[in-house]
Amino acid sequence: MAVLRPLVVFLGLLLAWQLFVWATAIQPFLLPGPLTVAQTLAARWPSLLHHAGVTLTEILLGLACGLLLGSASALALSAVAPLRRWLLPVLVVSQAIPVFALAPLLVLWFGYGLWSKVAMATLIIYFPVTAAFYDGLRRSDPGWLDLARSMDAGAWRTFRHIRIPAALPAFFSGLRVATAVAPIGAVVGEWVGSSAGLGHLMLNANARMQVDLVFAALFVLAVIAVALYFAVDRLGRHLTAWQPEG
Amino acid sequence: MAAGDQGAGPAAPRVEVEAAHLAYGGALLFDRLSLSLPAGQVSCLLGPSGVGKSSLLRLIAGLAHGAEGRVLDEAGRPLAGRVAYMAQRDLLLPWLSVLDNVLLGDRLRGRPPRRERALALLAEVGLAERADALPAALSGGMRQRTALARTLMEDKPVVLMDEPFSALDAITRLALQDLAARLLAGRTVLLVTHDPLEALRIGQEIRVLAGRPALLGEAIRPEGAPPRDPAQPGLLDLQAELLRRLAAARAA
Numbered sequence: 001m002a003v004l005r006p007l008v009v010f011l012g013l014l015l016a017w018q019l020f021v022w023a024t025a026i027q028p029f030l031l032p033g034p035l036t037v038a039q040t041l042a043a044r045w046p047s048l049l050h051h052a053g054v055t056l057t058e059i060l061l062g063l064a065c066g067l068l069l070g071s072a073s074a075l076a077l078s079a080v081a082p083l084r085r086w087l088l089p090v091l092v093v094s095q096a097i098p099v100f101a102l103a104p105l106l107v108l109w110f111g112y113g114l115w116s117k118v119a120m121a122t123l124i125i126y127f128p129v130t131a132a133f134y135d136g137l138r139r140s141d142p143g144w145l146d147l148a149r150s151m152d153a154g155a156w157r158t159f160r161h162i163r164i165p166a167a168l169p170a171f172f173s174g175l176r177v178a179t180a181v182a183p184i185g186a187v188v189g190e191w192v193g194s195s196a197g198l199g200h201l202m203l204n205a206n207a208r209m210q211v212d213l214v215f216a217a218l219f220v221l222a223v224i225a226v227a228l229y230f231a232v233d234r235l236g237r238h239l240t241a242w243q244p245e246g
Numbered sequence: 247m248a249a250g251d252q253g254a255g256p257a258a259p260r261v262e263v264e265a266a267h268l269a270y271g272g273a274l275l276f277d278r279l280s281l282s283l284p285a286g287q288v289s290c291l292l293g294p295s296g297v298g299k300s301s302l303l304r305l306i307a308g309l310a311h312g313a314e315g316r317v318l319d320e321a322g323r324p325l326a327g328r329v330a331y332m333a334q335r336d337l338l339l340p341w342l343s344v345l346d347n348v349l350l351g352d353r354l355r356g357r358p359p360r361r362e363r364a365l366a367l368l369a370e371v372g373l374a375e376r377a378d379a380l381p382a383a384l385s386g387g388m389r390q391r392t393a394l395a396r397t398l399m400e401d402k403p404v405v406l407m408d409e410p411f412s413a414l415d416a417i418t419r420l421a422l423q424d425l426a427a428r429l430l431a432g433r434t435v436l437l438v439t440h441d442p443l444e445a446l447r448i449g450q451e452i453r454v455l456a457g458r459p460a461l462l463g464e465a466i467r468p469e470g471a472p473p474r475d476p477a478q479p480g481l482l483d484l485q486a487e488l489l490r491r492l493a494a495a496r497a498a
Contacts, residue, residue: 141337143333143335143337144337144339146304146307146309146331146333147331147333147337147350148354149308149309150307150308150309150329150330150331151350151351151354151355151400152327152354152355153354153355154354154356157353157354157355157356158354161339161350161353161354162339162354165339165341166339240341242340242341242380242382243340244382
């Protein structure tokens, strides 16, 4: 039932869309029906697959970099008090900067290729991961920390055996947010300047009024985003199975 | 008494607390307080809530937040490294099995985990069958027994317990008191409790901490070896005496 319900809603929406297109006889270059999009999807599959591969690579590399940097920052912030005092306010204020506005600069610095998009995705992922993980580390149960101290535990082992596992649920809630926004980072990066990727394909198709291709690319992007989200969600549930369902 | 005295390690010291001082929120909770815990015996500390019993225990445990004072053994040496601590909450890590929770101390010190000893202790507390269970699958009594095994795993000559059984139902509490009295024999133990009967069952020296700033009352030393039967003659009179002291402390 859990899978069926959203599927029914999805098919219902497609049906409504198709009926709308038939009823209004709207021009296909303004709004193609789902059947047209499906045909385009099939016809342009090799090209879509190629561009999807580029975008997926950007997203995954961005996730890896963002995760690595974000986790390291959260650990450093919670382990080193002076770092926390100096950097935490800066980090929080820096979030007021709309990261998308940086995209042109990133393309200028990292070039038209893969790395400007990876940088964009990394920037977008970095903050939710850092904030959530740091918050989780900060909220270690003081009782557990007392226990660790009474057992002569060093700071690093307390992190490894108590604080990090205890922060995993918070870490994963940050990672879920990050996974949802990572595709946005990659596509915005591609819009600003690129030679490949689903964003690039959409921009070109849009300029040529191939709206059916725009929708096909969008569909592939949505599938990637949803698949990533569920993969992360499953992994998170598996690794924090000890946590009571909330 | 296999695991209980498998290695009480170095001889249990007498513990002397001197010039203990705690001010909290402008109020002086205790000042120039002295407390002596006889070597190898179970001392119990009773007193009204908020009098500073837990703070005193945490001071001895080296976990003081705000409380100050000297904590030394009979030779004037600090207790560092000789104290195990058991709190009111079991503090089990929910992602570790019962066995791994008992082995936490070894892991936190970076030593090879002593599985054999941990399993022996789990058998002592009656949890051999549940070694692989997660804490969430255990009852409150089982969880506190796991915490007791974890405390004994530390194998320290001094054991400090802060109301460890107060969240348990009466029958489970009696069973755990028996277990604790048996397994902790020979160590210098300080047990903070709200329950006069608990103190009388397992304490060899019982004191009431009361007043502001708090002072320690005369020690009560019940006869016979712990764990005492609640039906032991004289115990009821002592319970009445303790209740009278606690009520007086509350009224003051």
